[in-house]
Amino acid sequence: VLDAAAVGELRALEAQGATGLVTKAIDLYLKDATRHLEAIQTAVAAGDAGALRERAHSLKGASANLGARDVAQLCKELEQMGASKVLDGANAAAARLSGAFAEARTALLRERDKETP
């Protein structure tokens, strides 16, 4: 679900002085990702390919940098659907994205709570 190396990179920065980076990054990501996810569902329901491409791209980048690989991969698929304006299968992909995000969220919160103050 989660690429440990990504959070490991953030922890390495914390050790060099970036205090609280893991918590800040995960909290910020989860807040923004929830917003993007809702917008993706709305775009798929409305058949709005442009909005789908834009939102899926935004969620993909941050997900990849936090190690949420499955989320990033599904966003890539949805982004490509948006770019090609062919939304067949977008509903199913969006549903899988919701599931993948829920798993990533749980894993990220676990990582965040590992942090020692």
Add this chain to the structure above:
Amino acid sequence: MTSDTKPRHPIALIVDDEATIRLIAAQALQIAGFQVEEAEDGPAALAAVGRLRPDVILLDARLPGMDGFRVCKAIRALPGGETIPILMVTGMDDDKLREWAKEVGATDIIGKPFNLVALSQRLRTLIQGGAGEERSAC
């Protein structure tokens, strides 16, 4: 006598609409010795370039509204903007986007997710490597 050694930290401008990316990249670059400025869209990036004259720019290709390609072209048209190294963040598996990035004047290209240590090294190399030189993506 040998070279011009300035004590100031190089200024890196991060242009990305994703706050999480800006946060992570900014922390990595600050630790690596950069002074970091951020912009979340094209107009803010152009204003920051005019105001700060950054030493290097990390520019996301996909920005809402004015996309990174248009921003790159606009930076190149600004006085002094033609020589600032620009590292464009784009899909490395998309040859068309990579070509387009070069056409609009990007100095180099990097894909997401980027390794944070490698990112700061890459930006330093671009600063040292001479502005305006087009480099091949790797």
